[in-house]
Amino acid sequence: MGLFAHGLLGSALGSGWRAKPLLLGSAASSLAGHAGPRPRRVAFSAGSMAPPPRVRFSPAVRSLFDKPLAISVEALRPQQAVTLRASLEDEAGEVFESRAFYRADDEGRLDLSRSPALESSGGGSFSGLEPMGLLWSLAPRKPFRRLVKRDVQRPFLLEVEVLDGHGDPRSASLLAKGVHERVFLPEGVRRIPVREGRVRATLFLPPGDGPFPGIIDLYGTGGGLPEYRASLLSGYGFAMLALAYYKYEDLPKEMKEFHLEYFEEALHYMLKHPKVKGPGIGLLGHSKAVDLCFAMASFLKGITVTVSINGSLANVAATLRYKDIAIPPLGTDVKRLKIDKKTGIADIIDVLDNPFEHPGHPSLIPLEKAEGHFLFIVGKDDHNWKSEFLAAEASKYLQAHGREKPQIICYPGAGHYIEPPYLPMCPASMHLLVGMPVTWGGEPRAHAAAQVDAWQQIQAFFHKHLIGEPGKRKNKL
Template identity: 25%
Template sequence: MVLGRLPTSRTHSMHPTRRDLLGLLGTVGLSTLAGCSGTTTDPQISVPTNALTDEEIRVELDGLESEASVVVRASAQSQNQQSNAKTGGQWESRARFEVGDDGTLVVGEQPPVEGTYEDADPMGLFWSKRPADAKSDQQLPPEAIFAPGEESYEVTLTAEVDGESVAEATTARRLFDPEIEERAIDHGDLVGKLFLPPGSEPAPAILHLHGAGGKPHLATARLLASRGFATLALQYFGDPDPIPDTLSEVPVEYAETAVEWLQEQNRVAGQKLGVFGFSRGGALALLLASRNENLGAVVGWVPSGVVWEGLSYGRAPADTSAWSVGGEPVPFLELADADPGPPPAPSLPYYEPALSKASDDEIATAAIPVEDADASMYLVSVTDDQRWPSARLSERVVERLDANSYSHKYRHDSHEGAGHYMRYPYLPTAGTSRNQYNVYGGSQEANARANADAWHETLAFFDDALGE
């Protein structure tokens, strides 16, 4: 392992380098609708018949009139139970291109003349969808979010010339490999689910920790398993027993028990595990790594290197730490006395003033001793985070590691203009800036770019840190 700090990255491409581990391509199939063309073949769209949802795919059109103007549309059905005429069912995107002399078009190789996204992007038609009935300049209602099916969803691509449909193809986006295995946790004190990669060979393992929403990120865990990582999606507060009801003095030892249990599984390879935490779970991941020598890789998405006051019922301040060790609350920063307004509302007013007003001694007391970890670290933050100041909180981790000449690799990527709502890539990101209760920040494009870059970099990081 190369030692020392990796460079901090500030800007990112939507098109990460593909690795063999991630190259699970579907079978390519062609679909054609009848249409008129001056070429010797009818227009057609070539796409894989299916691919994993995080897979960047090639969309190619041929058989078109040379120098024609073609509009390519993508549509998919959202399964959001709160959908109505203004938020979906049907979500759509579009882009108009000028065809070359040879009558072909590769969508990702040129920017659209106009459409629902701007730059050359193989997946622009996928993430830029919006509810079909929503105007392009209309702010979506808080309940608008694209929800795929339980296992997959279909995207239909249509090519139009002069308002007439000339070709059509459909590609299925699989949320996980159907060959992964789901196992129950045979430990009475743990709540969560274990997902194993296809096959029977041992695999590197990851403990995934959710955020303040209180529900394990099962879709993320399934996709990680599809990419070759045995993944335990652990729930650490909420229903059911025996975990705490709220994010208040959650024992760090509970997560340590999960690490021990995961190491004992016969499908887990290697002596070191990875931990992947989102938001409040990112803080727990850093706390856990600072105490546990069995972790070799730490990923935090929009995390905090400072321990904060916990949350009680209704996410009200808990008057105590979010975490405990040995039955005692971990030292923490108190949330500010704030009134963010009626929902949907940001929670940033609880955190940013408190961080700015805290003394150096107060921050030092609440800071997580990340330098005590024995693991590589990869942190992802966003600059328009409306939940808490994840960029500042992540940079504090880097500063602490710098000051202590940390001997393992570490890196912090901060995504300009993106918001707190992060998930695996290429799902439509319209509606991810807020929901009925929370404001997350960001924009459709910035959130899409952050999702894609963070996800693929996370996979590469774990593959490097945990690979044999």
């Protein structure tokens, strides 16, 4: 994620600059306009022969967030036109919404796995046969918010409303409503806070005695301790260590300088843990965290496999130190930043220098020293930086140094935040280091499909190289 030193952009743009709030996309803008009074409910008399419409989920009460959820509506009128509206609220009180237009079948039933959402001038979030569309198309009611899970021990409550007709939802009658729990902590997975030496992390252990293949999970410049990816992956048999490295408890507050010894301590914790299967550990990183993972693989022993999600082989944003080695951050040029005058959203894709422009760039991580296997997950429409180019150049770099060609999977239409399945794409949000909203790229439908496939590819790659199981999957996209 992060590209800039503090203060660099502010001085370049001046103190008078203000971002102009804008809900991105037709779905987001139309939903924002419909926030307000809830629709009235249709009353059914005691003597009515017809049962009231009802929403059904399968699984009925709760499901893991990365699993499909079947949604249907029963007891509608034959061929009745309805609007389905989904919403959930995160821990910060931010509301995310989506809606789509449907028509019941001749028996008054609506099954999202068989019934396509209809095109409409009313501003639906999606159209076509998309059984999970109500989830992957969720958009923030306020601009520049990204849906993340801060507390994996509490589920998201997904509310699905059925409104009569395809008109203005503010005046539509509420026919039925259902609530479903979307869970991030799989059944039987143990969540263990880790405060060992300097290490600040959370360990997730699958059910059973183990030992389990171990993976260290790192996120980008948002800081803190995101746990949701690690908790979900633990449900597939991995011992997952979600590792914080800044903006958390007594860790560094700013992204200025990192010491690899901290990450080495976390690696040793995993290698020595009785529930973690040796002899090697896997690394999973996104954005800024990828160059930290590459540095760990290059300088530290005991790493078998590394997975990069939209990352860079060059060190970015902060100086990285290990013993007497110092790797400077890759240079940037704010003159290459583009700002949309209508929205106030910045495009930072060209701001970073090209680390492969000249041989021996000082910011490059010496990945030729690493042992193990590499998978690059790439969003071809990533606007944080040129992920496809960076992955291709990293592959050339490794092969030029006599290393095997890494696996690269590119997803057309996918943006920067390739997350676990069914988390909605974030088109733009505030960049902590830039100090303004930036576009992350991506097209919602393609991005959603990429997340489903990438999730399977990541698991298969780790299973293959940490356990030895034949886990190679054919890319479906």
